[in-house]
Amino acid sequence: MTTNARTVLKVELRPLVGSRFQPTGFPDLGAAEFDSGDGRALLVESAQSMANRLEAATWDDARADQAEALAGLPYVKVVDGSGAFLSSSRLEAHRLASAYVMSGTIDGVKGEDWMRGRLGLQAGRPLDHRAVARACFALDPVSLVHGVFFARKAWPWQPKIARAVTSFIEAYDVRPAVSGGVKRDVVINEAKDGATAEGYGTVPHHRVEYTAGRITAYFAIDHSQVRSYGLSKAGTALLTALIDYEIGSLLDGGLRLRTACDLDIVAVLGERPDTADAAGRVAKLLGECGDELAPVTTVTWTGRAKG
Template sequence: MTTQRTVLTVSLAPLIGSRFQPAGFPDLGAAEFDTPAGRNLLVESTQSIANHLESTTWDDARADQVEDLTGLPYVRIVNPEGQFLSSSRLEAHRLASAYVMNGTVDGVKGETWLLDRLGLRAGLPLDHRAVAKACFALDPLSLLHGVFFARKGWPWQPRIARAVTGFIEATGVRPAVSGGVKRDTVVNEAKDGATAEGYGTVPHHRVEYTADQITAFFAVDHAQLRAYGLSEPATALLTALIDYEIGTLLRGGLRLRTACDLRVVEAAEGQLPDPTEAARRIGKLIPDCGNDLGGVTTVTWAKGKK
């Protein structure tokens, strides 16, 4: 029987001390929720974990993908002077980024260039496999973490869901309330708008949490990977990339925020992916993918121009 899902469950703990700071959401703060087992907390959301996974493929110091992934395509966004701005690995909407759509590729507007690459035509059905093949050639990671081409002027608006989903929850949580003071040795009184301008000594409160258990969950949808209709080496490459991202993230340390630095306590035997082994597989599979993979695409984006 073919496996449809792979689920990875990893126990975590604070790297130092017992407190941690969860993700905060606008107009909500920390996302607490109740289950029959007690009070729980969303430490890191699905969207945030996707960003952390993608960050394992990018080297900020080099402004390029990590050396382990040399040979993989992605979209590189630069200004008219050729200075690096962003990439499909860093953009929230990946290949559907506004910088791609409103930029140019060899003098062609990005939106027009991408529409042609995806093969979308009015009066013809949406070919999901053709879209997946085009995305794979531009940046395979878009098939792992999802992309939505919400373009009103297009005949179709293709959407690719996440093939790998992750989040972190904590159970048996209790708030750890503390505080501090922002000191000002020159202007002690915070009045007449001084605080808004950054002056004055101002006390503040802080809410962190302790927990009985912190757990990271990952699920890989192998059925979705196969549904892309890619070649066997291409599908294997996607699986190796998932192992690389998860293994690098967990083994390299989960420093999610200043006050949320987590370590792996326990994972089921054989479950924790080895990023070194995954990198070896990626290196062997890239040549096997042949013409399925394109090169690095450069998009030029100029501020104020559409």
């Protein structure tokens, strides 16, 4: 479903092998079950996790660099004092607001001060949301797709950009599938005197997976928010192409969320993005809005400061 304000994509899924699957778990909660109009339901993958998975489509772990199809797109790279790669704005939970960026240095300037200057924040002046968006776009356009929050108490403002894409996976008509297993020790069979804590002994354990009548992944793209950034026509189109590239790459690569949660696509309700087409659009649009984009920014991080 696509409107001028939103595009919603629904992807029907099923376990690739068998009928059981393992949902995401939360501390002190376990699997997130809830009641729905379709009976007992389950959160298979959260919006936060899906944002990370979509963003990971732009990154090549083997190269410690962004995907070759996106070459030329800016991002922030974090290195140590010797220049060895540590992280990037594509890998950090807070993206451009990462602690490694804020406490590192850029051309000899502390990252926090450097970033505040790039965002144009001034005491006694209103927060210019479009200026903040343009600054984030210049440093890493992907940060405008998945959001960023600069929670800096020392700043006159704490700019926040919400996700432009929200995705999650739910299962309906779910039932627990309880099983068990044993960690077997062929040398020391008894688990006593602290042996278990040290990894010795034969220890039985239980396991809870689920079956479902239906599993659905949802993707909602907020076009109104993307337009609100006030970028050029080419810049806005570049963000849309990036979103299509991420969703297409994620679906093409398979949804192996965990060892016991490997999902296969049954049907796509809506227009499935073409990854190759999206990559071609990104390459073309990079040339058209090059003046709005900075080169890759390198931050040097040498360790935590005391306190």
